[in-house]
Each structure stands twice: as C-alpha cells, then as structure tokens.
Amino acid sequence: xxxxxxxxxxxxxxxxxxxAERIGDALExxxxxxxxxxxxxxxxxxxxxxxxxxIVGASIHMGHHQQYVTAFVRDNVEALNRLPSAFFSVxxxxxxxxxxxxxxxxxxxxxxxxETGWExxxxxxxxxxxxxxxxxxxxxxxxxxxxxRAGGDTxxxxxxxxxxxxxxxxxxxxxADELVALQEG
Ligand SMILES: Cc1cc2nc3c(=O)[nH]c(=O)nc-3n(C[C@H](O)[C@H](O)[C@H](O)COP(=O)(O)O)c2cc1C
Numbered sequence: 001x002x003x004x005x006x007x008x009x010x011x012x013x014x015x016x017x018x019x020a021e022r023i024g025d026a027l028e029x030x031x032x033x034x035x036x037x038x039x040x041x042x043x044x045x046x047x048x049x050x051x052x053x054x055i056v057g058a059s060i061h062m063g064h065h066q067q068y069v070t071a072f073v074r075d076n077v078e079a080l081n082r083l084p085s086a087f088f089s090v091x092x093x094x095x096x097x098x099x100x101x102x103x104x105x106x107x108x109x110x111x112x113x114x115e116t117g118w119e120x121x122x123x124x125x126x127x128x129x130x131x132x133x134x135x136x137x138x139x140x141x142x143x144x145x146x147x148x149r150a151g152g153d154t155x156x157x158x159x160x161x162x163x164x165x166x167x168x169x170x171x172x173x174x175x176a177d178e179l180v181a182l183q184e185g
Contacts, residue, residue, distance in 0.1 A: 003179035006048065008037040009057035010066030015129040015163065016059045016090045022165060023055060023172040032176045039072045048079040053086070053179045055172065056120070058112065059128055060091035065112050074116045084182060086122040086175045087113065088168075092152060095127035095162035101150075121178070124171045127162035134159065 007024050011017040017038065024034040037046060048054055056073060058065035073080060089109035093101050105125040113120060130147055132140050132155075144154050153160040 002031060002033050003052045003176050003183065004033040004035070004050070005176060005179065006035050006037065006051040006054045007057070008039050008042070008046075008054065008072070010039050010069035011057075011059060012061055012066065013059075013129070013131050013134060015131070015161075016057050019088070019090060019126060019163060019168055020055075020057050022168055023057075026169040026172050027176055030173055030176065039066070039069050042072065048076055048083060051083065052183065053084040053175065054080060055086045055088070055175060056080075057088045057090065057126075060089065060093065060108050063108070065089065070112055070115060073112060073118050077116050077118050080118050080120075084175070084179055085118070085120045086124075086171070087118070087120040088124040088126050088171065090126045090128040090163075092128055092130065092147065092150060092162075094125040096151065122171065122175050124167070126168060127164060129159060129161040129163065131159045132156040 005027055007020050009016050009020040020036055024036050027034040056069065058069040091105055091108055093108060094105035096102065109123055109125050130143060130153060135143060140156050144156050148154045
C-alpha cells in the first residue's frame with residue numbers, strides 16, 4: 001500500500017525548498033507518493049483531503065516563520081488536525097550544539113502550531129544554511145553579525161550548510177511508515 005504525502009513549505013533563501021525536495025526524493029525512493037508545493041504560490045485547487053498525510057516546512061527569518069505558511073496552516077487547520085501531519089522548522093539556531101540553542105529552536109518551532117491551533121503528530125527542528133554568497137551586501141553583513149553572536153561561521157567568502165540530511169530523511173520515512181501502518185489498521 002502506498003501513502004500519498006503532501007510536502008508543502010515556505011522558503012525565503014532556498015534551503016527549506018532543498019529540504020522539501022530531499023523529503024520528496026526519500027519518500028519516492030521508498031515507494032511512497034510525494035507531491036511538493038511551495039506555499040508562496042499554491043495551486044488554487046490544492047485539496048488536503050486528497051492526501052493520506054501532510055508534511056509542512058518553514059524557515060525562521062527575524063524570529064518567525066514565513067507569514068504565508070502560518071496563514072496556510074490557519075486556513076487548513078481542521079484538515080491538518082484530522083489527517084496525520086508533521087512539521088519541520090528550519091533555522092540557524094537549530095545548528096547550535098548547546099542545550100540553550102536546541103531549546104530556543106524548539107520554542108521557535110512551537111510558535112506556529114501554538115498560533116494556529118495545529119497539533120502536528122511529529123515535529124523536527126532542522127539546521128539551515130548561511131548563504132553569504134547569495135545575500136546582498138547589507139544582508140551579508142547583518143547575517144555575519146547575527147551568526148557571529150550565535151557562534152556560527154563568519155567567513156562570508158563562501159556559503160555554510162548545517163543541515164543533517166540523514167535526520168531529515170529519517171523524519172520523512174518514519175512519518176510515511178506511520179501512515180502505512182495507520183492505513184493497514
Ligand atoms: C535575513 C535572515 C534572517 C534570519 N533570522 C533568523 C533568526 O531570527 N533565527 C534563526 O535561528 N535563524 C535565522 N536565519 C537563518 C535562516 O533560518 C536560515 O538561513 C535558513 O536556512 C533559511 O531557510 P530558507 O533558505 O528556506 O529561507 C535568518 C536568515 C536570514 C537570511
């Protein structure tokens with residue numbers, strides 16, 4: 001039996017989009033059906049009920065997830081609470097190895113479900129990336145300051161990626177396995 005999974009996400013600099021792609025690839029490699037949707041431009045006829053489960057992803061910018069993801073979750077909260085659902089939150093904070101950073105990353109993650117009344121069955125904080133080479137000058141130096149204070153990389157001559165791809169794949173496959181177990185009763 002195959003599980004149809006919707007993977008929908010917000011992404012401002014592309015890292016969450018890459019993570020969603022990896023989730024889609026991992027699901028398909030294991031024989032599951034995955035549909036990817038960028039929530040900035042969702043198709044008008046997107047129907048959550050057409051899926052067996054939904055994974056939502058968003059990244060943190062200036063302390064918050066993308067507003068359009070929060071709006072999407074709020075608009076679809078009944079379906080999301082009825083279906084098996086999962087949420088991953090991408091941030092620089094999640095890259096910190098200390099307990100404080102991990103706790104802050106979980107607090108950042110919790111904001112969206114709390115604000116919208118969504119109760120995802122599974123959640124994951126994911127370390128994102130610093131794409132210095134992609135940022136304009138002002139953003140590059142602002143992010144260098146933020147990263148420096150957070151103990152992150154300050155070498156702006158290259159990009160830095162902190163994402164644990166194995167963790168991302170396990171999160172997706174464990175969720176899909178649960179969907180199948182639910183279907184098989
Ligand atoms: C302008 C800007 C603001 C950010 N603000 C935060 C923040 O407040 N907290 C945090 O943990 N990470 C912050 N980050 C790091 C992002 O969450 C990280 O770069 C992530 O990979 C971005 O995902 P995206 O490429 O999908 O947008 C910020 C990044 C940028 C570029």
